[in-house]
Amino acid sequence: MFPTLETERLRLRELSDEDAPAVLHCFSDAEVLRYYGQKPLTSIEQVKQIIEHFSRSFEEKRGIKWGIELKAEGNIIGTIGLQEWSSEHQRADISYALFPEAWGKGYAKEAVSQVISFGFDELRLKRIGAVVFVENHASNRLLTNAGFVKEGTLRNYMYQNEVPYDTHIYSLLKTY
Template sequence: MESTMNAFPVLETERLILRKVMKTDAASMLTYLSDKDVMEYYGLEPFKTEEEALSEVAWYDEIFTEGTGIRWGITLKGLDKVIGTCGFLNMVKQHSRSQIGYELDKQYWGKGIAREAMEAVLRYGFYEMKLHRIEALIEPPNTASIKLVERNGFMREGLLRDYEFNGKTFDDLYMYSLLRRDYKGELS
């Protein structure tokens, strides 16, 4: 895996442009990051201020600079407004693995946008970043996320008991993985 990428890669799909998230995107991000439904399984409380969204943008910059992740802003072609993000975090270069994370503004749920974004990110991860393993950690009640990763070929490996503290209680998480040899995406 390349350790530090120079320029932030832009990914394009049929309907989407996945690009670097900028400070100017904080207001549109706050729209969905403050929604309790969007944040239900995010591991954080709903955001209340634009400053919290700016901290999220700063974290995206930090993981990219450090080479521990990359998070793309999801925008619709012709509408340069971030409606969600998708990308990698907790990258372990030595083992060519990373976790995938994502969220999407509720008004765009059920339209195949998350799947389209994830497909582009997976393709980039396996073919450009040379990842061998991509993991997804999902709370068992998050059926929409479970369906999304399973449609993309991820396999459930097990249950991580009381794995994550959400600020109030500990949550169980399913561990899903997709290996490069099992990936069915097209070569780019």
């Protein structure tokens, strides 16, 4: 059973084909993808295949991806997930993307906090990692404020539009 998580303002829920237009809107936006290391999505069919991939990833316990929904409005404002999930090694990496109109309102902080709790409490992770473009100041600040520790810089680690970018690698370890 796919877990639905809730915060004061957000519902993190499984994505469905009905969410494909919103996901396409998010992941075809150059501003959203500026620091994401992904080419823009171009079609609803492509998005539906990705949503199916997310579903298989969860079934196979390799990752979990939620749609971030505003409770008050019922609309998707982005995605958040844990990928590279390894039960054996008790770790996963977190990633998230929000529509530009949702930036600066604390939604990412709220969603990240909830997913961290879920990862440590329900998935029994001992480490949650993150890889972030050096230039993505908002995300670097969010992770630091959430307690993540910068472990180093990976040079030319991600490419965006054929341009190499350095990234910071972060980790958050479960404390007892």
